[in-house]
Amino acid sequence: MxxxxxxxxxxxxxxxxxxxxxxxxxxxxxxxxxxxxxxxxxxxxxxxxxxxxxxxxxxxxxxxxxxxxxxxxxxxGPDTFELEAKGGLVVASSPEGLAALQEFAARQEAAGVRAERVDRVRDLEPHLAPGLPGGVHYPQDAQVQxxxxxxxxxxxxxxxxxxxxxxxxxxxxxxxxxxxxxxxxxxxxxxxxxxxxxxxxxxxxxxxxxxxxxxxxLPRRGFVLVTEPLPPMVRHKVYSADYVANVASSDAGLETSCVVEGTRGGTILIGASRERVGFDTTMNTAVVTRLAAQACRLFPFLRGVHLMRAYRGFRPYCPxxxxxxxxxxxxxxxxxxxxxxxxxxxxxxxxxxxxxxxxxxxxxxxxxxxxxxxxxxxxxxxxxxxxx
Structure with missing residues (x-):
């Protein structure tokens, strides 16, 4: 049966x-x-x-x-849902952050993940801010719609x-x-x-x-910003090294860590925020401002780009x-x-x-x-x- x-x-x-x-x-x-x-x-x-x-x-x-x-x-068919094996680039903002990131990447490599140290991150992402000490490239990271x-x-x-x-x-x-x-x-x-x-x-x-x-x-509210369509400017999924810590945090307060990526339609997505506010759907302009500022520090060209919209939703998490x-x-x-x-x-x-x-x-x-x-x-x- x-x-x-x-x-x-x-x-x-x-x-x-x-x-x-x-x-x-x-x-x-x-x-x-x-x-x-x-x-x-x-x-x-x-x-x-x-x-x-x-x-x-x-x-x-x-x-x-x-x-x-x-x-x-x-x-x-990968085009059915826009599967893109674009890879991820995690960047550090300080030498101390880079050392912690490389240690984290080494543990992942031992578990079977492909992780490549990058000393000159602007070779992979030319529009990144100058002076970043380095990062780690993850070629297996991908995106779907x-x-x-x-x-x-x-x-x-x-x-x-x-x-x-x-x-x-x-x-x-x-x-x-x-x-x-x-x-x-x-x-x-x-x-x-x-x-x-x-x-x-x-x-x-x-x-x-x-x-x-x-x-x-439990619900954890998050915001994502969407820019106007642009020519290709961001090649990978790019995020700051503190994103990993924020994902694993159990803090009830607001946390933001910059994630920037392009889409096939030309828009750029900017995230990510996390806050425990129940199912409150209120638009929080302070979160939008904070995410935009972090993204502009990572990619300075975004200062001259129009924000088209912001959307929000809830991520379901266990303790x-x-x-x-x-x-x-x-x-x-x-x-x-x-x-x-x-x-x-x-x-x-x-x-x-x-x-x-x-x-x-x-x-x-x-x-x-x-x-x-x-x-x-x-x-x-x-x-x-x-x-x-």
Whole structure:
């Protein structure tokens, strides 16, 4: 009998879960209260990064995901979702910062990441500010257009037999043994399921609660600035060395670290900010000003460039800054795939493959559940099954 799977969430992670599960021959239904990619996916820059990740469970998943993005590009066509293997350049602003960056890069190299020391960063990026002491080039870093990627993965899933149902999940339907047998939507529809995948992004905590398997997924607001279209000026994804520390920080206050990159359309994207303000969507002009100033210090030519718009969204993060991926021991049939923070787009293909491997009970597309136990939800639970 074919396993019936309901994927909750039609962002890039949910679409990747649906793509891999349907490709494996499972009976897949994707449900979301809104359109495809309308949540966190639509508010991201499209980062596919190895350069910002410490050796450990997230980097292991990122390395697999980088391979799978190329495989997906080969299957669906890289232009379908603007896959660009542009590489990343991390620059230091002081000799001390450069030493710390090189030490970090050495640990990543030991974990299998390609990292190249750069003494003259303006050889790679001629428009950078003069006087920067050096950096590290990461040739494996890439970029996709997030909403196009989610749509392409979901279309491919549909070609493999998946279905899309628009509706908000209100709760789980369970049998006498407590195992999931389906989900109930807010409209009263029941979608039968042998397994339910919680890929609800920033709302993964709430969806987990409704399924009887709460996980601590919290929102972290971020802003991205978009300039007017320009001729090609920035060749790589360029960011300052303090970005890595800010990603891993648990500070509740505002943090900004400069990330600058060009797009195929000619606009330049400037990020990134992080602040814990709940689901407050208020426009904060102080954040915009701060990001713009940091970008201008890194690329002085931006002082004469018009800012076209700024957008904001929420990054879903877990307290230990690792995503939660795998079956929940409290409710048989519930599988989590959320809490990726700002890395969800880059980690989506590997997350989808890993979820599918859990559903199949065997490795799938290079994802082996036995190799990714550090992402399981039971790390947050006490021996009795209650949240820590």
């Amino acid at each position: 074919t396993l019936k799977v309901v994927v909750v969430g039609a962002g890039v992670v949910g679409a990747a879960c649906a793509f891999h599960a349907a490709s494996a021959g499972l009976d897949v239904t994707v449900t979301d209260r809104g359109p495809v990619g309308a949540g966190t996916t639509s508010r991201g820059e499209g980062n596919v990064l190895l350069s910002d990740k410490e050796p450990g469970p997230e980097l292991d998943l990122a390395r697999l995901s980088r391979t799978l993005w190329d495989e997906v590009g080969g299957e669906l 997030p909403v196009l990627a989610a749509a392409a993965l979901l279309r491919a899933a549909v070609r493999h037999g998946a279905r899309f149902h628009q509706g908000e999940v209100a709760g789980a339907v369970t049998g006498r043994d407590g195992r999931v047998t389906g989900v109930r939507t807010a409209a009263g529809d029941v979608l039968p399921a042998d397994a339910v995948v919680n890929a609800a992004g920033t709302w993964g905590g709430e969806v987990g609660r409704r399924l009887g398997a709460p996980v601590e997924v 230990d800054h690792l995503p939660v991926v795998g079956p929940d021991p409290r409710v048989p049939g519930v599988v989590h795939a959320c809490g990726h923070e700002g890395a969800g787009i880059g980690l989506a293909p590997a997350t989808g493959a890993l979820v599918t491997a859990h559903l199949l009970g065997r490795p799938w597309r290079g994802a082996d559940p036995a190799a990714h136990t550090g992402l399981l939800p039971d790390r947050f639970l006490t021996p009795g099954g209650a949240p820590q």
